[in-house]
Amino acid sequence: MSAHPPWNLDAIRSHFVFPAHGRVVTNNAASTQPPRALLALFQALAPAYDNVHRGQSDASQITTARFESAYDDIARFIGAPSRRNIVVVRNTTEAHNAVMYSLMSEFRDGDNVVTTMMEHNSNYVPWYAMCRDILPRFGRRVEYRLARFDPANGELDLQHLASLIDERTKLVGCTGASNFFGTKNPLPAIRALAGASGYRQPDGERRSYLLVDGAQLVPGTFTDVQALDVDYLSFSFHKMLAPFGVGVLYAKEHLLQTSLPFLYGGDMIAEGRVFPDRVDYNALPWKFAAGTPNILGTIVSAQALRLLLDLALTPQRATYFGTARSIDRAAVQAAMQRIGQWNRTLTAHALQRLAEVPGITIYGPRDAARRTALVAFNIAGRNPMELAEALNGRGVESRAGCHCATLAHHALGLAIPASCRFSFYFYNTLDEVDRAVDALEAVVSGHRASEKLWAWLRARTARRPQSAPLATLKA
Ligand SMILES: Cc1ncc(COP(=O)(O)O)c(C=O)c1O
Structure with missing residues (x-):
């Protein structure tokens, strides 16, 4: 594996503010850093801003055209047939809730959902809530089932997953990549298991739907929804350069056509087709766009995809960003391969260096090719929260907590259900990985030195006469 970036890393980093501030940003699995151009674009859109689908002014027409073409860019980026497959939401969490609420009325008594x-x-709590809190109020009994993972390497237990899926499994929900282990799940195998369940869907299809949580997958991996044959895919733009409150739910068109909307109100209805006794819903994708959307956020987020292509392929020149050029799938593949290659280099280096830190437990697969660009770990006897705070004191921005992968932390029996995590993105350098691990080593060895000092002081104090009065000791 080459340690040289497959590109001009300096040129890429010049698009961001954080390097000039000396920040060692290793919390990218939570949110990535915004490039200057996106922040500037947000402002630049203001002169021609107006609402979309709600105005006759030039400004409204221009904004509507930009907004609608953002849907086309998103569809092209993930290989969706068209904008009709795209639901713009706030984030991945909202995407999963949208699937749950849209499908909820279709679950039959005795069905199950497997995650x-x-x-x-x-991608767990919405299904828990549906099965335990919501459907029982309507007298319907639907079960959720949870597939295990191998605690030694964070790989999904496919046999166990297979044993849970049956002809009453309406939907299988699975993360494309774990935000704790980093594991990239074998989506074709999971697709095959869900496809073979024999579940009878309302339209006569005999298979379980597959919902893939792409929050950690899409930002660093070439993702083609048609090749993967997923029914639903979710992701958040704030994990791929654009922190403007926008996420995506991709769905197969016939599912969006037949399922109920997730939110009801303006714009999701067919123009003029609202009567006291009848309401007709809008055509896709607007059937799933109730209320005034996050207009600028959506436009800028789609431009983030264009900028991502430019940073990976032509960092000194705008090929896609701000142009009318249609996004080329081959360019997406080439860009994501480069990003993936550099992410793997960073991860392999982090895994190798971290393995030498005394007392460390690293979670997830050992092979960088099996994972995304994150490494979660614990140090024996250390509270991960305090560790992350100490790292921050040394200028390294990590994250400690359960990363919302709470089930996995409990399954590993972690007394504090938490771990510390370094996560990288394609703008990080090997030097930053070294600085992160150096800081961790310093925190750990500093702690050991102070523990030794305390042990030595305790031993000395213990040798003094126990009954010595305070005054004598002071003297
Ligand atoms: C795998 C995974 N799924 C879902 C989410 C939730 O994303 P959001 O907070 O954007 O809804 C995250 C965020 O960390 C994640 O890592």
Whole structure:
């Protein structure tokens, strides 16, 4: 594996503010850093801003055209057939809730939904709530089932997953990549299991739907929804350069056509088709766009995809960003391969260096090719929260907590259900990985030195006469 970036890393980093501030940003799995151009674009859109689908002014027409073409860009980026497959939401969490609420009325008594123990809470808690809190109020009994993972390497237990899926499984929900282990799940195998269940869907299809949580997958991996044959895919733009409150739910068109809307109100209705006794819903994708959307956020987020292509392929020149050029799938593949390659280099280096830190337990697969660009760990006897705070004191921005992968932390029996995590993105350098690990080593060895000092002081104090009065000791 080459340690040289497959690109001009300096040129890429010049698009961001954080390097000039000396920040060692290793919390990218939570949110990535915004490039200057996106922040500037947000402002630049203001002169021609107006609402979309709600005005006759030039400004409204221009904004509507930009907004609608953002849907086209998103569809092209993930290989969706068209904008009709795209639901713009606030984030991945909202995407999962949208699937749950849209499908909820279709679940029959005795059905089940299968998800995994390595899910982010956003792909477990909605299903838990549907099965335990919501459907029982309507007298319907639907079960959720959780597939195990191998605690030794954070790989999904496919056999266990297979044993949970049956002809009453309406939906299988699975993360594309774990935000705790980093594991990239074998989506074709999971697709095959869900496809073979024999579940009878309302339209006569005999298979379980597959919902893939792409929050950690899409930002660093070439993702083609048609090749993967997923029914639903979710992701958040704030994990891929654009912190403007926008996420995506991709769905197969016939599912969006037949399922109920998730939110009801303006713009999701067919123009003029609202009567006291009848309401007709709008055509896709607007059937799933109730109320005034996050207009600028959506436009800028789609431009983030264009900028991502430019940073990966032509960092000194705008090929896609701000142009009318249609997004080329081959360019997406080439860009994401480069990003993936550099992410793997960073991860392999982090895994190798971290393995030498005394007392460390690293979670997830050992092979960088099996994972995304994050490494979660614990140090024996250390509170991960305090560790992350100490790292911050040394200028390294990590994250400690359960990362909302709470089930997995409990399954590993972690007394504090938490771990510390370094996560990288394609703008990080090997030097930053070294600085993060150096800081961790310093925190750990500093702690050991102070522990030794305390042990030595305790031993000395213990040798003094126990009954010595304070005054004598002072003297
Ligand atoms: C795997 C995974 N799924 C879902 C989410 C939730 O994303 P959001 O907070 O954007 O809804 C995250 C966020 O960390 C994640 O890592």
